[in-house]
Amino acid sequence: MEKDLAIAIDLGGTNTKVALATRSGKIVWKTDFATASFPDPEQWIRKSMGEVKKAPLLKKGDYRFVGLGLGAPNANYYSGVIAHAPNLPFEKGEIPIRVLLEKITGLDCKITNDANASALGEKLFGGAKAMNDFFSITLGTGLGSGIFVQGKILYGSDGMAGEMGHTNLVPDGRLCNCGKKGCLETYVSASGLMKTYLEFSEPKRTAHSALQVYELAVEGHSPAKKAFQITAELLGKQLADMAALFSPEAIFLSGGLTKSGSLLYDATLKAFNSHAMKHHKNKIAIRASELPGQDAALLGAAALVWEE
Ligand SMILES: [Zn+2]
Structure with missing residues (x-):
């Protein structure tokens, strides 16, 4: 298995999907949970990371987390903020999700909206x-x-x-x-x-x-x-x-x-x-x-x- 892993999170109004992916675009582990059960962003991040820690393939210890990528509605790549996302259970207004992710995970974190994430995926791993x-x-x-x-x-x-x-x-x-x-x-x-x-x-x-x-x-x-x-x-x-x-x-x-x-x-x-x-x-x-x-x-x- 490739040693370097990215933590990938897809935050949706209904489900949060969490995965580990290799540089070549292979998803080696994934899970999901109901977003609505975690209306506090910090609590939601801790839940996501708690799920990651359960991934069986990490037990061997032979891996390195390179960073974390989050695709979410109304997520802004530059500001690192999710702004006024109507379908998320978080409090309305601006949530500085990238700063919170970096504080809790200690990793380099990047965020963007789901549509831009799809375009990036197409470029790196798809038809483009x-x-x-x-x-x-x-x-x-x-x-x-x-x-x-x-x-x-x-x-x-x-x-x-x-x-x-x-x-x-x-x-x-x-x-x-x-x-x-x-x-x-x-x-x-x-x-x-x-x-x-x-x-x-x-x-x-x-x-x-x-x-x-x-x-x-x-x-x-x-x-x-x-x-x-x-x-x-x-x-x-x-x-x-x-x-x-x-x-x-x-x-x-x-x-x-x-x-x-x-x-x-x-x-x-x-x-x-x-x-x-x-x-x-x-x-x-x-x-x-x-x-x-x-x-x-x-x-x-x-x-x-x-x-x-
Ligand atoms: Zn419009």
Whole structure:
């Protein structure tokens, strides 16, 4: 076994996942626990480290912790703070999580939001190993995005760059959690797809999840098919605009909504090519993330430790 290990933590509103990962991106041990049982951040860190100490492979003693990487909602790489994360059980406001992690673990700790972590994971361990310019888009409850430009993730002046989900799409459109109206993620996400579907569906065919809309679309139910088409059209159009700014080599998609497969990919690619400037038409691949779905966030957190 490789001696050097990264501690990787994926902090989610429901579960916290903790893992040990090698430099080559192999997860050699992992566990999880319910985040809500630890509403105090210091208590949550102690619980996470307590879990790590139980890893059987540490019993041999032949290892070294190189650092700790944390992917979390609203986590800021520069400030080391989790700011106003609505789905976490911690007290609201700004939590200086990196300082707390370093104090308790004595390790070098890095944090970033989950979407940037996924992009870093794609670069170090996934389909973007040989690329310097690409987008990583996570289509879950919301729309997360990480943008790699000239070999580096784009953080901007304050760690807040690359938030494609909050670019405006529909003037005066749906209200977004960020305080704006008409953001991309209010349309292109599992919850956005549901809302779009419910705008067309008859009361008889109510769907309660994006998965159900998918199943209806596969059955040929036309409002469901239309909802997917609209979602893909909006995504493809916005990606074409983003491509005009950053000229990526490829765009990687991940997250629950991508389980709909070609229903989403084909229509998104078609919309992308119809809205892209001539130079980008049929040149930029829109493909599935090559990170294993269930471990993508953990590999992204580990990548924080291994990137230089
Ligand atoms: Zn927004």
